[in-house]
Amino acid sequence: MKLLLYLILAHLVADFVLQSDQLVKSKNDYYKEFNKYISIKNPLLKHGILVLLSMQILHLFYDNSLLIILMTIIITTGHLLIDHKKLIITQQSCKNGLLYFSLEQFLHLLWIYFASIFFKVSYTQKYIWLFGSYKSKYNNGEIEIPDIDTYILGSIIILILFSIVAGSVISFILEKLKIVNNEVDVHVIEISNVMIEEGGVSDVQEEIAVSNEPSLAMSKTNQKIGIKIGIIERLLVIIFVAMGQYSAMGLILAVKSITRFEELKNKKKSEYYLLGTLLSFLFGILGGLLIKRLID
Template identity: 30%
Template sequence: MVELFLMLILAHLIGDFLFQPTAWVKDKKKRKLKSKYLYFHVGLHFLLLLFTTQFNRHYLFAIILIVLSHFVIDSVKLFFEKKKTTKIWFFADQFMHFGVIAAVVYYYYPYQIPFEILYSSKSLALLTALILVTYVAAIVLKLMLSKWSVPIAKKNNNDTNNAGKYIGILERLFIFFFVLIDFWEGIGFLLAAKSIFRFGDLKESKDVKLTEYILIGTLLSFGLGILCAILYKQFVFFN
């Protein structure tokens, strides 16, 4: 089962990412079903699937089903995708492709999804910790740093985006998993790297409030990441 799944996934990744030039993508978006590259793309997937399954006739039904579904999914995406929904359609497209592969593997090798593991206390604790360390922590930090962030936003004409929010989420996730694997050196490296990238901004701005905002925000963010990780480890240890 695992071998078949890996063979099908490998073919998909090579066909959708490694062997799909940007020119093909642009032409497909422009010409849709009239684009020859749509059919080249589907044909390439067919050849890759044959190759990765070692031309085994036993999997011929799976190959045909995957190729046909790939054509349908890509065609639907081409007609309904807009500039504003590009990201959504990218992930939806990949999700549907992987769903078809999972269904095909199930047809040949029926398997059970261990839902009981998903509802175990450790899994629920991990999910809770991840939500806390990402989005809940982001809201808490926003409230705690409002004293500094509001004046800075006004000074910059509210010209802000959500990049800082997602950078904070990613850094806390790294910290969370660094603590779980007892790789405390990684936290020091992350702090040093962030300090280096921020040094130029602080040096040029010469803004005390901006400096305070960045330093306090960084320390609080790191502290929340470490705290959530330690609490999760303690919960797992006593359960």
């Protein structure tokens, strides 16, 4: 069970934490032109390196180093094949919705699950040597690497899922509702965290960015700020709920309302603001309740 949690955590880190917007864009651009070929120039291979390296943390907790390397190579290969097929399908169909995103992640996790069952690696206590030949009279110059509790691993996975991954889900939901018109302010999209493809920029944002209206032009800085606002917002909600401090969530709403006071006077803008905020809070509350149940 713990091996599976380590692998899932490594997958989330590689797919959502370490993968940059630029890498996501490079993959999409490559498959628009060369969607049937795999070459050394394919940006997908860079992503594969991130996936492979992220799983090497297993060496700190498990024996059978060669078996771990073989397992992680097989998982990475499967990951790349799934991404490759998904990118071909989405580029050919010109669609990249929540269904494709969910199916892709399900296949990744299913592949990881089967790999964790097939490969038998055993946990062992590992140590780090201090200062080369330095010897301590207490532990002979060794520091014991502590085993990470299952509850801690589960909590970290939930934090990533309901803060970062949830941003991608929110983007697909809002994009499905066709939130693009001349009355939509850029800040509504920022607060709602309209993202796509593991934190990338959505089609909605791209349409706004190329708009002839100066007020609707979204700079890259504003995009990044908007994404960070949403992630921090959900992290705070998760922490407050897990701690049972439900009233503290009112501070987040108060700050957001104050900073967007002028925008909220417009009915259309306020509706989009409310929708994005409610979705963000929903994921944050669910994540907090799961962590609270896990640690109780």
